[in-house]
Amino acid sequence: MRKLELENGPLALYLGLVMAVAIMAFSPGLLNADSIDMLNQSVTGRYHDWHSPLMTLAWSLLGHVKPGPAPMLVMELLLFVVGTYLILARVFRSAWIAIGAATLIILLPPIFGSLGVVNKDMLGLSLFATMIGLFGADLAHRKARLAVAWVAFGVLMCAVRTDYLPFFFWACAARIWVSLSWRLPKRSTPADALMIVGAVAVSIVAALIFALATAISIGVVNYGALGADRRYPIQATLLHDIAGVSVAHNDNLYPSWIKNRGVTLEAIRKRYATHAGDPLFWGGEPRVPFASSPAEFMELRGAWLMAVGSNPKAYLRHRLAVIACLVKSCTSAYGHFQYATDPRYGNLVDYDRMGLNEPIAGANMRAGYLKWAAGTVLARAPLYIVSLFLCMSLLLAAPWASRPRVPSPVHDHVRTVSGALGLGAASHLLVLGLLTPAANFRYLTPTIFVAAILLLYALFTVCESRWPIRIASAISRLNHRARN
Structure with missing residues (x-):
């Protein structure tokens, strides 16, 4: 993988600070009804397909390190932080600016608040961030190991959250298209246009076949290898x-x-x-x-x-x-958490074994959530404001504070990642519109994440182009005319 303009010390400091803030805010992790159901399955060893059996298996393995939600919280936070940095590092010329932009996105209240919930939605988002980050690295370097890595994370993401399959599909289609486009002629004749259309069609069909094969393989693992009970969540x-x-x-x-x-x-x-x-x-x-x-x-x-x-x-x-x-x-100002308080999930009697405190489990979960909301999110509102101004200062200083890395201000792999993210987000919204059984805010978290990424991509496309110079020249000419 490309060596970024970043030493191990600053990167370790960045990851350590973000992880420390997040763990301080959310430790040992917030649980909703789905989380408790999965945690219960991880202890009993009996899985069903209403939630991700693969995540339940991972939770049971992490339980050997420490029972309860804390290890899963650390894992999803680490994946999300590293993935977000990899996404932004593809476009910024300075690694420090990439760190500032990643911090800005991570500390967006809807995203940062949602990361504290240990469930399939947030783990899926973390895997999604890592997949896209490795996808951008693969486009930049065309390394086989990077391609294998982002595909593996994409398969895991789909196994955790099936509705994230559109993101994986469009990433595969974009990668196949890039591989084919390298071999296409650069002329603009009608025959070349037909070849381009054919390459696009081949990319979409091949990605669709691969996505369907992925979905079938996930089903085989869930019901065959893990023996999950069929409950037909649809x-x-x-x-x-x-x-x-x-x-x-x-x-x-x-x-x-x-x-x-x-x-x-x-x-x-x-x-x-x-x-x-x-x-x-x-x-x-x-x-x-x-x-x-x-x-x-x-x-x-x-x-x-x-x-x-x-x-x-x-x-x-x-x-x-x-x-x-x-x-x-x-x-909602800080994101809308819809926590279930159904007493059906108050069946965890061995709290110590699961690493839980009784006040945040089962029917008492609402009291735990309200205490967290008043003592953590609202009390840390200044953190969001300070980080926003700090990161925006870094962003605005980027065109002047960073050294040019390549001659071209706009990179092909950035445009490809942006296209895959945009198409994936649109397709994901379509899937939600047709298949979601509830209007839950956390379903839109990947959309907000993608929107923030695309906004920063667009901002730096403008900042690294000639437009700032043209605007400054125009202002200088106006001032000169005013003096004369």
């Missing part, structure tokens, strides 16, 4: 969609095995909520049950297809309302 979305269409169509469109358990149209109307399906599942009796067998799931899928096919407008209105709630959840 059914939460199907049940929520059918409820939305049923309310709009004024008819109970659930399959017969759900109707036979006392779920009536009146009950659906009473507990249907646009932002999430949880009130349907846990809001009271009669609950909308989950499928417990392949036959029930197949019947549920058929009912969903029939409901969507016969009422497409109602389905689209329902999904658009979910997206609107998802966007609205971003309005």
Whole structure:
């Protein structure tokens, strides 16, 4: 890998400071209902596919070092910090400026606050950051070991968060396109244009095949090697969609095995909520049950297809309302954490073995979260303000304080990474719009992360171009004319 203009001392200091601040704020790690469920699985050794079996396995292995969420918190923070630095180091001419920009992004309140939650969402984001950082290094140096590294992190990312697959797909497509574009002619004849279109098509098809193979391999590992129980997590979305269409169509469109358990149209109307399906599942009796067998799931899928096919407008209105709630959840100043307090997850009796304190587990989790919010995030609001001004000062000083590294101000690999990130973020939002069962802020964390990266890329593309010089020259000419 390219040797950056950075000695080991400054990099170690940077990583140490960021890790120390994050661990001080979040140690031993915040847990929601999903986290406790996975932690419980890691102790019992029985996995199911509602959460990532691979992350549960990793958590059980880390439990040999120290029980509880602390080792997983350290691992996800380390991956995210290093990955963010690798992403930004591709574009900045000074390693110190790259460190400042990475700190700015890490300390963005929605991202920094979310990193303290030890769950599949944040580990997926950390793996995503590392994958993109190695992807940029591979584009810059064309080393086989770098390609293997970012693909491996991409596969792990998809195993932890399946909805991150679009990011992996577009990264693969971009890498294949770069490999093909090196061999394309540089002329602009019609035949060359057809070759370019063909290369783009080949890149997309090859990446799609590889992404599908990755998804199939993850399923084989989850159900074959790890023996995870099938619980069909997609059914939460199907049940929520059918409820939305049923309310709009004024008819109970659930399959017969759900109707036979006392779920009536009146009950659906009473507990249907646009932002999430949880009130349907846990809001009271009669609950909308989950499928417990392949036959029930197949019947549920058929009912969903029939409901969507016969009422497409109602389905689209329902999904658009979910997206609107998802966007609205971003309005919180420090990020919106939706922690579950369902007593179903208060089944951890051996707290010492799991490295947990009783006040932050199960039904007492809300009290632990409120205490953390008042004592950590709000108390550290000045940290965000100070770091923002410090990092912005470094960013604005970059064109003058850093030495030129290459003659060209804009690098091809930066444009390629930007394109892959932009297409991946757009595709990820489309997947969320179609498949998310709830409007949860943490689902948008990768979008915010990508937006921050692209904004800094655009800023430095302008700063390292001739535009600052032209603007300064124009101002100088205006001043000269004013004097005369």
